Amino acid sequence: MKRLAPQAHERIDRSKTYQFTWQGESYYAYAGDTLASALLANGIDVVGRSFKYGRKRGILAAGVEEPNALVTLESGGYEVPNARATEIELYDQLNAKAASGIPSLRFDLRAALKPFHKFMVAGFYYKTFKWPQKLWPHYEHYLRQLAGFSEVPQQADAEHYDHQYQFVDVAVVGGGAAGLSAALTAAQSGASVLVIDERAELGGELSSEFASSAEAQQWFSSTKQALEQMPNVRILKRSTAFALHDFNLLLVIERRQDHVSLKQRNEKQSRQRQHRVRAKQVILATGSHERPLLFANNDLPGVLMASAMRRYLNEFAVLCGDKPVLAGNNDSIYALAEDLVKRAGVKPVVLDMRVGYDASRLIAAGIDVRQGYTILKASGSNRVEQVSIAKVYYDGKLWSASAATETLDCDVVATSGGFNPLVHLDCHTGSKPLFSNALQAFLPACDKPARISAGSVNGHSDWQACVQDGAYAAHQILGRLEKSVAPTTVKPELKLLNVAPFFCPTHQRNKIFIDMQNDVKASDIELAIRENYRSIEHIKRYTAMGFGTDQGKIGNVLGIALAAQLLNRSIPEVGTTTFRPMYTPVTMGALAGEEVGLLFDPQRFTPIHASHVARGAEFEVVGQWMRPWYFPKAIEHLYDAQSAEDLHTAVQRECLAVRNSVGVMDASTLGKIDIQGPDVREFLARVYTNAWAKLAPGKCRYGVMCDENGMIIDDGVTACLSDTHFVMTTTTGGAARIYNHLETWLQTEWPALKVYLTSVTDHWSTTAIVGPKARRVIEKLCSDIDFNAKAFPFMDWREGTVAGVPARVMRISFSGELSYEINVPANYGRYIWEQVMEAGKEFDITPYGTETMHVLRAEKGYIIVGQDTDGSLSPYDANMGWAVSLTKPYPFLGQRALTRSDTVRTDRKQLVGLLPHDAQKVLPEGTQLVNAIEDKAMIGHVTSSYLSPILGRSIAMAVVKAGLSRMGNTIYAKTVGGETIPVTIADSVFYDTAKEKLDGEV
């Protein structure tokens, strides 16, 4: 194994030598290497251990299909778990270690359990570790330690991710011969084209041809150059299309920085970008992956795919072994043999299962070509050293091998068992791949609109046909796009590689690995079928075939073929397992994109927010809004510098200030809907439970809204501006939902109602001045409204000028105190707030948050929808029958539901007040209630609970079965902490039952 002298078309840059670290030791390689080619060039055989048996594994492939060479890349905030050595572009100072090996790559415990391996067959754990069941957690603990590859990184991500939305006429997946040809044809018509390719350089498998075909090289250079110069073409390299969703939404991960050394990464740029591509047409030129031949110990290091060996040779000038044995069941191995002779002067032994291929040229060159032979077994300790080969015969249905075997010495074995077209993307939207007997492969059905496949995914094997197929595909879709197109191209003939039917030796099937990563052997599939796991999905799930990070890219088709043979069915009858995204694993951060941290979900702020921040408010999340929760005052200490009040202290202070003097709160978050039209009253009467026919302009009214199930969904105050113009308020959290709800009813059920709805939530900023001295504050700011209690009574609103700003002032109250809500356009919101603070200084005006608001309203028994109701409370249950009018000319939403047999039951849970016997005991909100101390049967729960500063005692609201008829009864609250607290059922209005405070200071 060595690096060859410079090759004409190699992709490494020998002028740049990079140092890298593998398993703690230092090595060198060239720019352009992958970690895999660098490891091979440095003679490293064993790169991983298998999942179940801890077997030594080497590099099997050269691309994303690699199942063995999983590594942990870098550390700290740059750590990448389970990276495949074959897709890591080498950069200077790269640091990698094997992702497997317990405790180390050199010594693996699982391998040490070798005598027990024969018992560790598929599904053995279902049959064992059963008794006693209680001990399973202990077994599980140890089994878990044995599983998994890399550790999860221990630090948060040092890099970031983003998304980009792309809109193109044509997306071409794959930058090989077919993809480039398709892209060029499409682009020449003027269509916008996006080319997506997963490698660092375009070319795909075509690159392996450059060494032997100057024509290929030339076609590639000129096509690439042409594409790069076209303004309507965008090329995404290092980009993997990992999912294709309906309506051609193609998801692509672009690795923008993973190839750059850590020191040189640009922290302003995302590490990876998810492109969300909407393409009018998609061309799938995704290519194919080779699959290996099966034989015992086919997992030994040094056994690899023929195409991989060819790629390492031609692109990286790495010779994987001096004494190669090439084995295959199709024509492709001969190309590798020729390259080995030409590039490295190495003469391999070539084993072809078939007979009849004209290999005279190779034989003449002195190569040992044996047709009708294959490998039955490999052997070696750290690496393959010998293979046993035998003559094989095909009877038209099955293969058989002669008993006589022969042994060949070797240091590398490259095999080709045919090709698996990459049908994945086509299948993501439910298409089933079609099996071709001629190709011995599943081909894409491409039966969904606006897509087409081209190139080797269609089974083409020579590059010229791929070029032709690409052009043909582009031509087809351009017709659909109605773009002017170049003269018609013809669909190329399929040139068959003459892949022989599937063969799996019958001996030592417990050493023949179908899925390398998960250690699924041919014998496991036999066992699964013996135990009646006969559906391919059952086989997969029972054996774990295809469950690995490679998702069975190499092994699945072999497993399917073996299952078909064992079940005596055809391969298409057995079918494939389901192809689902992701095509290759995608970083979780890249899926999330920029929408993490504070951008995870919009934070909504009121126009007054900056004032709250300046006053040191703590905030509560309500829906998406950030609302002041309470305003802790700084406390001076004798020795410490400073601290702030806790929630309890601040809320006590805020509550008393409102009750005794005046407070101010930001009510801007309430939803506001402007409703206009001749039928507004009728509309309101239909959506609210109460009546709206007689509400005069200048007045406001509280309303309760139900769904058709008769349960409360929202409440709020609506003001009448004129007979045809109202403004509704909704709860903060319900605003968007209620707006949609109203629009939906209007547009679908009541299109004849003449009503226009406009959301004005953001337009208005609302400052509420609350407390006995509220009038004295507002009178300092507004002279064109008469605030006398008689002239401006409760539940009225007035238009006026507050602190020089036109405003709507509403006299409504959520606290039982005199209260004015000043509504001004958002642009003046903060100004008004500050003016109110200034005007209220002499009364020690106190800003308060949602917590104090909750206490004040609970003292008055006002509900909060969503806290005191939970979607299962009717207006009657909420003791709000007064807000239900059953005599309206048209039924309101939910009206019919209120008379169902269950809804009219008198023992439903009803909203009541609770007074704990111990007046200092505050019930935890949510606590369940029972009838008697020892009872376990729940009769309701605490919905709201506070220590009321003004009453000097604890109060609560609760729903209790038949609670409204049980006033004065003692029941018990059972807390999570194990306490049983006696409470008395009471009216839910605790404070100022005579409503004497509503008018404030007279």
Add this chain to the structure above:
Amino acid sequence: MAKFEPQFATALEQQDFNRLNSAAFKVQELRDYGYVVLRVDANTEGAAHALAKLDISVPEPLTMTGSLDSHLVKWIGPSEYGITLPLAQKDAFIKAAKEALQGVFAAVVDNSGGYSFLHISGTQRYEVLSKLALYDLRGQLPLGKVVSTIAAKSGVIVYRVEEESLRLMVRWSFAQHFWNALVKASEEYR
């Protein structure tokens, strides 16, 4: 009564606009626009007459009529138009509109405070916005077009009245979030 000097503020007043002020990507918040929602079925006789009186010709779906210095009428939905106009003319316009539409089934709603009005320019404007917006602003928003869509999980109205820039309206309460998203998305171009 004290003499008051009302202070007018915009949603993004607190932000440092120097952060988004390069040739590659530049964002300005416009202070001087008002926004009036007009709901009316222009096909009714009364409405047609009133609209003519107001010098409003109703735009086709996804388009605009009028101009920024008097009134720019945006199609928002069927029977729904968003009118951007100089703030100084807003109150007079609303008054005139309400008068003209007296007796017609229509709504005139001042929503000026509801939005932050952004002017977005710079050579990389589409690169930045395509990270946030679900809509093909580069390819599908020619001069004279308006779309309501989503960007950075916020509802936005985007329209184009000039060759080299876009205008965007985002609701006041979402403005700071949207700003943060713009800052993050444009980081690599600054």
Add this chain to the structure above:
Amino acid sequence: MKYSWLALLKEGLKGHQDWTPTWPDVTPQTAYDVIIVGGGGHGLATAYYLARDFPTKKIAVLEKGWIGGGNTGRNTTIVRSNYLWDEAALLYEHALKLWEGLTEELDFNVMFSQRGVYNLGHTLQDMRDIERRVSANLLNGVDAEVVSVAELKERIPILETGKQVRYPVMGASFQARGGVARHDAVAWGFARAASRLGVDIVQNCEVIGMDVSGGRIHGVETTRGFIKADQVGCVPAGHASVLAKMANVRLPLESHPLQAFVSEPMKPVLHTVVMSNAVHGYVSQSDKGDLVIGAGIDSYTGYAQRGSPHLIDHCAAAMIELFPIFSRTRLNRQWGGIVDTCPDACPIISPIPEVKGLYFNCGWGTGGFKATPGSGHVFAQTIGHDTPHPLAAPFHIQRFTTGALIDEHGAAGVAH
């Protein structure tokens, strides 16, 4: 053959040649006493408990594809019973108790792992709901506790408990007896145990019609011929409405896609189950090392076993919010199930009033897997006695007429 270490040892030495089918493949007979339509976990469990508790009945399970191929094999395997409402809590607790002995009962390791389940709270209202639910759980005999942020940090060090995130964690409820199980094993274990009691499990046999006349059922038309039966129990998960239509019955269901995804296998780092309704996601780490993550339900109906990718993206973001160290891990595979949801997010386990002998067990929404043994048991009792089992009674279809909904939407949240 009883499964045991000894059996494994014996078979292992003989090259595993003598293992017998876990359940035999059978050709359906022309008549049964009871037909169970649907060979998922619930259907197989129903058949098993019917056979166990009503040994004289001849029973068949008809599965249109392969057993366990529906939601049983496509869920995130979480098992818990800490539901809010009495009816739900008692049903799920019944199931959880059966889970605790299921491996031994079935002689099949279903890998039930009681590693505990946390439901996170991110707002004050979340915390009220948690308090309410835990309080109710304790009274219903369901183990539950409220966990503070500080305690959470101790127990799950990798969880982000700081305040500088969009929705800071404020606390959690915890059910120690909750956990996860191996989904496929549940189907296979029930199939094996049922077939050993004489149940015919028929795969690749789709029901395409129902013979209903005179107000009762007489049998089902299948792709493998007509099969007579006096009692037919339907347990078809996402396809309940399709089946009901054959008997001219309408159900209060909508079937939606529910998506989930798994990461590559990694060394164990998360030893419990963490769920969050507020940020939309739930996660556990499988014994194989994959992070198994569930996302939200797509809003539209769908039978395609796939949903919209922006939900996956949002869920990935939610996971990073909760576990910042997951950002660089890689996701391997995503899929969708079909969940049939009832308006009150609770199942229907019910005789069909208008068709004697016809029973439905459906509408499990996202809660089906965790109920498997309990659902099977109470449904078996309901069919066997032709009268609802006491735990199933509240889940009668009649509740949608009377209005006696069991509202799990209100406070308990919807993600499972």
Add this chain to the structure above:
Amino acid sequence: MFLIRCPYCGEAREEQEFSYAGEAFIQRPPLTCSDEEWGDYLFKRKNIKGVTTEQWLHSAGCRRIFVMERNNVTYEILSIYTFESKRGAA
């Protein structure tokens, strides 16, 4: 992943701009209906596997609600039309 052509805006938009709003053309029974009829109206849906007729709201766009015929197995959209056109036709 739907790309939905809003009949009012006249162009295709991303699914995230829309809200699914349930089965279309459900008849709302009168107040005098039986509990059973009301229960059917409230809860019982066709829940068809195949072509469904449903309501979608262009919530982030023109805020209009329209009808979509969609195959919920193949996810093909068969037709989209407005309620007005339906009423007009009827």
